[in-house]
Structures are given as C-alpha cells and as structure tokens.
Amino acid sequence: MATPIPTSRPSPERVFNTLNAFQQTAALKAGIELDIFTAIADGANTTALLAEKTGAAERGVRILCDYLTIHEFLAKNNGRYSLSQESAIFLNRHSPAYMGTLADFLASAEPKRNFDALTESVRKGGTSVAQGDNTKPNDELWVTFARTMAPLTTVSAGFIADLALAKEGKTCKVLDIAAGHGMFGITIAKLNPNAHITAADWAPVLAVAKENAAAAGVADRVAFRPGSAFEADLGEGYDFVLLTNIFHHFDVPTCEKLMRRVHAALKPGGKAITLEFVPNEDGVTPPTAAAFSLIMLALTDAGDAYTFPQYENMFANAGFVKTTQHSIPDSPQQVLLSEK
C-alpha cells in the first residue's frame, strides 16, 4: 500500500509511509481545491504557468505536483506535467464525470475527527465521537453528502436503472429510500418517461434532490416523503424500492426492520434493489469493499459492510423469497436484487 517498496527485504518504509498516509489525502484535497487538474487540462503544464493560473506560490505548486506525480495522479516529462487518464476523467472540472466534490465529504473535518479517535472506537466496538445510530436526522452531514457525493453514483445508477428495466419504458412506481442527492431515482426517471419516483429522506436533504430533479427535467415525476425511513409513511404498491448505501449504517435487527417496511411497501412481485459494499466471507477481499467496515466502525454505533450470506439471511427474515447478487463493472460496490 502507499508507496511501492523497492526492496524485497523487510524495510521500515511501509510503516513510515503508512503513518504518513494522511498526507496523501491532504495532497489530493489541495490539488482539487487549487483546481490544479483543470489548470493542467487547460494547458498550464509548468510550475510557472500553474502558479500564475492558480494564484499559488511556484515553490508550493512544484512540490505538490511532484507529490501528485509520485502518486500517479499526474505524469511529469521534461519538467512538464500532464494528467493521468483517471485525473483527466475524474478531476478536471470540465469533465462530465468530475468528482472533486467528494473531497468536501470524505476528507472533511468530521470523518477525520472520528478517525483521530479510532483507538477508542476499537476498544468500544463502535464510534466514540459521532452521533452514531443514524436513525435520527443529522441534517448538515447528509446535506453535505447529497451536495458532494453524486458523482460517485453515475456508474451504479445506470446499472440499477437497467435492473429496474427503465429502458423498457413501462409504467412503474419507484421508492428511493435515503435518496440523498436523488440521482438513483432521477436516473430511472430520465430513462423511463413512465416512471414515477418517490424520494424519501430528511426534509433538508430532499431539498437537494428536488434541485437535481429539476435540473434533470423530471421534477414533475418525482414526489417527496420527508422523515425517518423507520417511521414515516412510505406509501405502497411500488414496483421497485431502492436501498442505496443505507444498510451499512445499522446493526442486523435494524436492517431487518427496515427491510420489513420495504416488503410492505412493494406490490406483489415487486423488487428491492440494494447497493452496498459487500465483502467476501473472509472479510478482507475485495479490498475497497472490505475496508469499508472500518469507516462504519469509526462513524457509527453498529454499522458494517455485510457479506452476501448476511444480507440473504436478513432479507429472507424480512419476507423476501429470493436475493441475487450482481457485480457492477468498474465499481467496488455490488447490487442485490430481492424479490417479494
């Protein structure tokens, strides 16, 4: 991990680099905040040009860009910087897949405070800092999530829209639970003119989804149900219920309770569609999905990255007859399709 280790003999370098890994977060965040990637895309490819374009010191730009080159976000040839393929797609502000906004959620003060207290959270077995049960509103956090994290959903939202048969264009009712930015439901609505979406979340978060629905031109087919997914009236007769990145916040009984409400809201033959980090049963592969557990340890009382057999069992207990697992290409996440 971190920086490649050039020797096969044991070296303290990995320990040194891992204790310094927080610097990687800070460097990428600084590159995004200074819009270095967009500046390079626009042709400012030397430290002098970049300093002029970003208003930063040439010395600062040189050291930062060299560091971003070491970590393969940039390439450097004869003193000129260029974007890696990934940076061109995901970090150039002019790119439709720009995801620089993620820094405002992932690398903000709140998760860092939680991880500063990680030792205590391991002792306790759950967060020692945050409001961790996630069944009560925490508006500022989730509004920030809704405003920043949408770019990460592009691939998975398209995949889910396919599973919801959006391109067939049949009339259908979709409930999007913990909708956040709303992009999962909105993507279905864009692809299927006969889809009607109900987005459920805390009221201040739904304001963001409402803006996004309007921007996508589907506002007339998106309704809103503010409140707790555990208490609010969710409606009924849905063809599909979307549960994207919600179960990992809770313990097993709470997940089952939510899934029973979903079961009740679906029409006969309806399907629940779950998007999640689903590690293998060994708990350590694949890496990004398995590592997600630690984020839940630091940020929640009892959340986790559950395995497929754990989900299968929870959903069966909630009344679903069958759950299948679907890998999303180019994503660390999985989709689970559960039939009522």
Add this chain to the structure above:
Amino acid sequence: MATPIPTSRPSPERVFNTLNAFQQTAALKAGIELDIFTAIADGANTTALLAEKTGAAERGVRILCDYLTIHEFLAKNNGRYSLSQESAIFLNRHSPAYMGTLADFLASAEPKRNFDALTESVRKGGTSVAQGDNTKPNDELWVTFARTMAPLTTVSAGFIADLALAKEGKTCKVLDIAAGHGMFGITIAKLNPNAHITAADWAPVLAVAKENAAAAGVADRVAFRPGSAFEADLGEGYDFVLLTNIFHHFDVPTCEKLMRRVHAALKPGGKAITLEFVPNEDGVTPPTAAAFSLIMLALTDAGDAYTFPQYENMFANAGFVKTTQHSIPDSPQQVLLSEK
C-alpha cells in the same frame, strides 16, 4: 497507491481511496496503541483472544484486524491472524527493531494540523501553521522526536559508523549536530572505544541523548554542547561531523551557512557526513525520498528534499573539496560524504 485497483479501465476507486488514505494512518496507529501486533506474536490470533488480551471490543478488533490484513500488516487464514514479516520485525514490542514509537511523532496532532492547512501552504509556498524556520528552539516537538524516532535510525547509524571507520578503532573526535536521540554518535562510540562524541542540540533534547548514552554504556565518552547549531560554539578539530536529517529544514543560504560552520569545526582532512532524503533531479523518484518535499512544504518555511547536485553545490560553496553519494541498503535515505 492505496488499495490495488482491480480493473485497467479508469475507475473512481483511486480517488475514493486516496481521499480516505488518512484512515490508513489511523488504523496503523490504533493497532500500535492497542498493541495488537505484540498480542498476535504472543499467540492471541483470533478476535476473541485478541479482545481478551487487549481489552478491546471483539467487533472493534475484528474490523481493525481485517483492515490491517487488507493493507498487508497482517495475514488471515481460516479466521486466524498472523504477522507479516515486516510487522513481526518492526511492530512487535518484543522485537529489538520495534518502531511503534514512530506513531507518536509522525501521526500526532501537530503534523496533521499542518496538513489540514496544506492548500494554504501551497498558496504561500511554505508552512501556514507551524513555527517554520527551525533555527529557534521548539523543545516539545524535538524532545518528542528524540524520544520516538530513534528506531528508524538503526540501519543508517550502522552505515554511517562504517563510513566513520568506527571498526578500525582509531582515536577520533566526532561532532553530532542536531543530535536528537543521539543514536548516530552513540553507535560510533559503541563500535569504537577510542571515539569521543560531542552532541549538539537544544538543551532539553540533549537530556534524551544523555539517557541513551548512559543506557548504551558510553556516557563517559559523550559530551554535550547545548544551543543553536547556527550560534553555539561547536568546538574544533573534529575528524567527523554528522549532519543527520537537518539540512532539509532550511533554505539554501541557511544550509550553506551551517556547512561553513561545520567546515571550520573540522580538522584538515576531516569529513562531514550528511544523512538525507535525496530525490533524483526529476523530483519524483525514488518515491519516499521525493515525497519528503511535501512534508517540508507543510512544516517549514523553506525546507526541501534537495538533489545531489544541489547538495554538491552548497557544500562546495561552504569550502568542501569533494562530496560523494552513498546509497544505504534497505533505507529510503542517502549518505553524502564531504571532504574538507
């Protein structure tokens, strides 16, 4: 970097994992603080046994150990954890090469505060938080350094002692500038019973070197010169002057000023021995040495990881006739040997 990316197509996973890289620091620090590695070495290889041994929650231990497995500090087979070769050597408290103390300096609140302000430091071209010129005492910081960072020096201290011909056992006078823990001079004193060491540093830091000299049984051959390396009387007639990890804190004129004082303190034919992170002229290889620049941007006014030609030039300007470069096996650092 971070976690391996399983696809060759562009994926947002690297951006996601890098924005989360601070979690790697927190996880390794928690493992060290809970002494997980020592517990596993002592036979507690399941989550139940580890929870009992460390007093932590089983859920917390399971998630942390899985994460440390993903990042190759542990291995996991049939639910039992074992140490990687590196963890056995560097993270088991019973190992003579234990370096868990590094976490108290590298991953402490102060550098993290500096990196939280990295964007501003790039704009400014130097630290925007710390007392950055490093020519004045900053006792708490450097006492912590002296108390925690000694384990990183074992390999380089032995290499330097060889360059200082310690095993030949000739009478020699060695000045150790910015001695810190004092282990570079102490290593020479241990190998050469006719070596007399003078350790220079701020007085509170020298108290740590004094303890280490006593513990190594060489206290009678280690003298102390408290104060600034730029102002204190350093003495004269030295065979060797050690300059370990000091130049990177300063700008070029300050480095030259220090090296002129070193030149004056050496006897004719004496040698200055510099230990440093020395990147190649491209500024981006080898990775750990090149990445060190960013730490200096965040923590100092004008420090840097200088290239060999830059050092050659500085040392020539200070009066040295010749400087040669020596790679230390299994270390990201280099040694420069300069002849008066």
